[in-house]
Amino acid sequence: MGYSAEIYELAEGELEKRRLRSEQALEKRRSLLYARSPRAAELERQIAKTSVAAAKEVFGGADLHSRLEELKRENLSLQKELETILTGFGFPQNFLDPWYTCPQCRDRGDVDGKMCSCMRALLRQFSYDQLNKISPLSLSDFESFSLDYYSKAPAGDARQSPNAHMTAVLGFCKKYARTFSTASRSLLFQGPPGLGKTHLSLAVAKELIDRGFGVIYVSAPALLTKLAKETMSFDYREPSSNTEQLLSECDLLILDDLGTEFSSKFTVSAIYQLFNTRMILSKPTIISTNLTLHELQDKYNPRIISRIIGSLDRVEFVGTDIRQLKRRQKRQTANDQ
Ligand SMILES: [Zn+2]
Incomplete structure (x- = not known):
C-alpha cells in the first residue's frame, strides 16, 4: 500500500532494533548459563562443530553415509546433554534461541517474499505517528x-x-x-x-x-x-x-x-x-x-x-x-x- 519511503525506513529501523534487542538478550542468557555451567559452553561449541562437519560432508558430495550418520548421532547426544543442563536450571528449551518479537518472520518483515503482518502493523503505526506529528x-x-x-x-x-x-x-x-x-x-x-x-x-x-x-x-x-x-x-x-x-x-x-x-x-x-x-x-x-x-x-x-x-x-x-x-x-x- 502507498506508504512513503520515510515510513518504510522507520518500520525497517524498528525491525532492526528488535533483532538487535533479541540478539543482545540471547547473549545475556548465554553468559548467565555459561557462568553456571562451563560444560554448557563446551557443549554449544561441540554442537556447532559437528553441524559444520556434517554440512561439509553433505556439500562435499562424499558418499560416506556412515560418517554423516555418526556426526548426526553425536550432534543429537550433545543436544540432549545440553537440554538436560537447561532443564536442571529450570530454563526453557528455547533458552539458547533468539526470542524474536515476531517469530513468524524472525523480525525480518517478510515471510517467503510476502510482507509479514508485523511489518504492516508497523507501517500503520508510523503513519499514525506522522499524522499526529503534523x-x-x-x-x-x-x-x-x-x-x-x-x-x-x-x-x-x-x-x-x-x-x-x-x-x-x-x-x-x-x-x-x-x-x-x-x-x-x-x-x-x-x-x-x-x-x-x-x-x-x-x-x-x-x-x-x-x-x-x-x-x-x-x-x-x-x-x-x-x-x-x-x-x-x-x-x-x-x-x-x-x-x-x-x-x-x-x-x-x-x-x-x-x-x-x-x-x-x-x-x-x-x-x-x-x-x-x-x-x-x-x-x-x-x-x-x-x-x-x-x-x-x-x-x-x-x-x-x-x-x-x-x-x-x-x-x-x-x-x-x-x-x-x-x-x-x-x-x-x-x-x-
Ligand atoms: Zn513478522
Whole structure:
C-alpha cells in the first residue's frame, strides 16, 4: 500500500532494533548459563562443530553415509546433554534461541517474499505517528459523531432538516471510508465552522489508516508554515525535506481549514502545485473549508479555484455551530444547578 519511503525506513529501523534487542538478550542468557555451567559452553561449541562437519560432508558430495550418520548421532547426544543442563536450571528449551518479537518472520518483515503482518502493523503505526506529528488533533471516529446537535426542524426554506441532511452526510462519509480505493473521488467539505467537518475528515482518516492506507491529515495553516520554512531554509547540512513528496504520494490527503491560512503568492502557488500533482497522479484529496466559493475565489486566483473545485465532489455541512451549542448547554446546566 502507498506508504512513503520515510515510513518504510522507520518500520525497517524498528525491525532492526528488535533483532538487535533479541540478539543482545540471547547473549545475556548465554553468559548467565555459561557462568553456571562451563560444560554448557563446551557443549554449544561441540554442537556447532559437528553441524559444520556434517554440512561439509553433505556439500562435499562424499558418499560416506556412515560418517554423516555418526556426526548426526553425536550432534543429537550433545543436544540432549545440553537440554538436560537447561532443564536442571529450570530454563526453557528455547533458552539458547533468539526470542524474536515476531517469530513468524524472525523480525525480518517478510515471510517467503510476502510482507509479514508485523511489518504492516508497523507501517500503520508510523503513519499514525506522522499524522499526529503534523496535526495537533487526535484522530476521531464515526461512533463519537453525534447527530443530536443537528436540529430536526428545517431551517428557512430548506426542504430537509439539518439532522436529516447530516445523517446522509455521515452515511456518505462512512461509505466513502469503507469503499475507499485510490480511484475514489476527491471531496470538498464545505460549511460554516463548528459543524463537524474536522471530526468527519479525521474519522475517514482513522478508518483508512486502520485498513492500511497511507493517509496524511494536515491543517492548511500548519502545512503552509512548514512548507514555507522548508523553502526558506538553505541549510546545506540538512537533506532536502520530503514533505512535498509525502503529500503528493500518500493514498489520501486531507487538507483541513483551507482559507484560514495567511494568504500570499507563496501559499497560493504551493496549494496549486500540490493539487496539480495529485490530480496528475489521480490521488484523492479531501479539502475542508469554512469559506464559500465566492470567498475562496476572492482569496485565491479564481482560475486556480475553479480548477480545484471542479475536480471535487461537494459535501455540504449544515446546522448550528456545535461548539456554541455545547457552550450554551454548559451555561444552562450551570444555571439549573
Ligand atoms: Zn513478522
